Amino acid sequence: MEPFVRLTGIAAPLDRVNVDTDQIIPKQFLKRIERTGFGEFLFYDWRYLDDGSPNPNFELNHPGYAGATILITGRNFGCGSSREHAPWALHDYGFRSIIAPSFADIFYNNCFKNGMLLVTLPEEQVRELMRRAQEQPGYRLTVDLERCVVEDEQGLCFPFQIDEFRRYCLLNGLDDIGLTLRHEAAIAAYEQRRLPWLPRTILP
Numbered sequence: 001m002e003p004f005v006r007l008t009g010i011a012a013p014l015d016r017v018n019v020d021t022d023q024i025i026p027k028q029f030l031k032r033i034e035r036t037g038f039g040e041f042l043f044y045d046w047r048y049l050d051d052g053s054p055n056p057n058f059e060l061n062h063p064g065y066a067g068a069t070i071l072i073t074g075r076n077f078g079c080g081s082s083r084e085h086a087p088w089a090l091h092d093y094g095f096r097s098i099i100a101p102s103f104a105d106i107f108y109n110n111c112f113k114n115g116m117l118l119v120t121l122p123e124e125q126v127r128e129l130m131r132r133a134q135e136q137p138g139y140r141l142t143v144d145l146e147r148c149v150v151e152d153e154q155g156l157c158f159p160f161q162i163d164e165f166r167r168y169c170l171l172n173g174l175d176d177i178g179l180t181l182r183h184e185a186a187i188a189a190y191e192q193r194r195l196p197w198l199p200r201t202i203l204p
Contacts (some may be wrong), residue, residue, distance in 0.1 A: 001117055001174065003170065004116075004145055007142065008140060010069065011129065012065040012133065018074070019079070020078070023043065025088075026041065035088050039091075039094065040093075041089060043058070047170075066082045069094055070096070071097070074100060082107075096115075100118070100120065112169070120160065121158055146162055148167075
C-alpha cells in the first residue's frame with residue numbers, strides 16, 4: 001500500500017448527506033472480481049443521464065474539478081451496505097482523501113484499509129471548505145497527515161484528530177498484510193521449527 005503523508009490537490013464538493021454505498025457504486029457493477037476498474041462507475045446514476053451522456057448538473061462533471069483528489073461531502077457518508085467496492089471505486093477514480101462531518105463506521109474502516117485518509121471535521125468547517133470549493137472550481141487543499149491539518153493557499157488551517165494506529169499505518173503504507181509481514185522473520189522461524197509430521201504437543 002502506498003504511504004500517505006501529505007496530499008495537495010483539487011478539492012471537489014459533493015453537497016449531499018447520507019450518501020450510501022449503492023450511490024457510490026451501484027450494485028450492477030459489483031460483478032467484477034478485480035479491485036480496479038470501478039472508477040468509471042463511481043456515482044454512476046448521478047454522473048450520467050439515461051442516454052449515457054454526462055450529466056452537466058452533477059458536481060464532479062464540472063471541468064474545474066477534473067483530476068480532483070480530495071472530496072468534500074456531507075455527514076454520514078458511506079452509509080448503507082458494507083461493500084468494499086465503494087472505497088475501491090473512489091480510489092480508482094482518483095480520490096485519496098475525503099472530508100466530512102461524519103462517516104459510516106464500516107465504510108470508514110474499509111477506506112483506511114485501502115490507503116485513503118478520511119478526515120472528520122466539525123460541520124461548520126466542512127461547510128466553509130465546501131463553500132470555497134463551490135465558489136472556486138479548481139480550489140486546492142493540502143491534507144497533511146504528519147501535522148494533522150487541512151489547509152489551503154489562502155491561510156485557512158483546520159486541525160483534525162485521527163486514531164494513532166491508523167495514522168501510523170497510513171504514514172508507513174501498511175495494510176493488514178503489510179502489518180503481518182513485519183513479522184515475516186518470526187513466522188519463518190516458527191514454520192522452520194514446526195515439522196509438519198510431528199504432533200504439536202512435542203514441539204517447543
